[in-house]
Amino acid sequence: MLPIFLTEGGPVIWLILLAAAVALxxxxxxxxxxxxxxxxxxxxxxxxxxxxxxxxxVEAISICDATPGPVARLVKTAILNRDHGRDRVREAxxxxxxxxxxxxxxxxxxxxxxxxxxxLLGLLGTVLGFIRMFMxxxxxxxxxxxGSLAAGIWQALICAAAxxxxxxxxxxxxxxxxxxxNKIVLDMERAAAEIVNIVTENGGSKAP
Numbered sequence: 001m002l003p004i005f006l007t008e009g010g011p012v013i014w015l016i017l018l019a020a021a022v023a024l025x026x027x028x029x030x031x032x033x034x035x036x037x038x039x040x041x042x043x044x045x046x047x048x049x050x051x052x053x054x055x056x057x058v059e060a061i062s063i064c065d066a067t068p069g070p071v072a073r074l075v076k077t078a079i080l081n082r083d084h085g086r087d088r089v090r091e092a093x094x095x096x097x098x099x100x101x102x103x104x105x106x107x108x109x110x111x112x113x114x115x116x117x118x119x120l121l122g123l124l125g126t127v128l129g130f131i132r133m134f135m136x137x138x139x140x141x142x143x144x145x146x147g148s149l150a151a152g153i154w155q156a157l158i159c160a161a162a163x164x165x166x167x168x169x170x171x172x173x174x175x176x177x178x179x180x181x182n183k184i185v186l187d188m189e190r191a192a193a194e195i196v197n198i199v200t201e202n203g204g205s206k207a208p
Contacts (some may be wrong), residue, residue, distance in 0.1 A: 008154035010132075012125030013162055016118060020166045023114045026107050027173045034180045037069040037104065041187045048075055049198050057082075070100035070184065071191045078192070082199040089199055093192045100188065104181045108174065115171040122163015129156030 006013060044067060051060040057079060064076035074096050081092040133152025 004154075008151065009158040009162065010125055010128060010155040012121055012128060012155075012159050016121050016125070016159065016162045016166055019114045019118055019121065020170075023111055023166070023170045023173070026110055027170075027177070030107060030111075030177050031180075034104070034177065034184065038180070038184050038187070039067060039069050039071055041071045041191045044071065045075070045191060045194055045198070048079075048195070052079075052198060070097075070104065070188055073100065074188055074192050075195045078195040078199050086196065086200045090192075090196050093196060097188055097192060101185060104184060108177060108181075111170060111174040111177070115167050115174055118167040118170065119163045122160045122167075125159020125163070126156040129153065129159060 009016075044063075048060050048063055051063065060079055061076055064072045064079065074093050077096040078089050078093050081089045084092075129152045131152075132155060133149050136149055136152060
């Protein structure tokens with residue numbers, strides 16, 4: 001079936017397939033990135049809190065360095081700024097968060113664009129298919145055979161179906177990633193509020 005799609009779909013089918021391949025690569029990369037970024041923040045913060053209670057700042061920073069994800073980097077920022085007062089710690093964590101969120105959302109706009117463009121590419125292929133069919137009708141007139149018109153009809157139907165078939169999973173994948181990222185951002189916000197309290201309650205004036 002696939003060879004028929006490729007041969008009868010016309011040049012637009014290749015654009016649709018290229019868009020689908022790009023979307024698949026981006027989706028897999030973003031899923032892996034989100035998987036690495038999402039940690040058990042409550043367990044992580046408990047470990048950092050216990051270490052800081054022993055005034056072992058070096059070990060707390062080592063835990064942050066060994067833990068992947070934006071939550072660990074926010075916690076490390078708070079620990080490094082613990083000597084500058086509660087307001088400064090909060091500002092530093094907020095600034096760090098502003099740099100982390102764009103990294104989480106990176107290339108999501110590309111997925112959204114492909115989800116929007118795929119049906120339009122399918123429509124373009126459909127229009128080109130009908131143009132091809134009517135040109136055949138014009139050239140052959142009343143003697144046009146149905147078989148000679150089939151190529152244009154094939155192109156129109158294949159491109160329309162392919163555009164919709166690509167758009168649906170890409171749009172679903174985009175929404176899934178947005179949901180994952182929202183959860184990570186929520187974890188970041190909770191961890192940021194908690195780590196500010198932790199570092200200011202544990203004698204922020206102490207040096208490492």
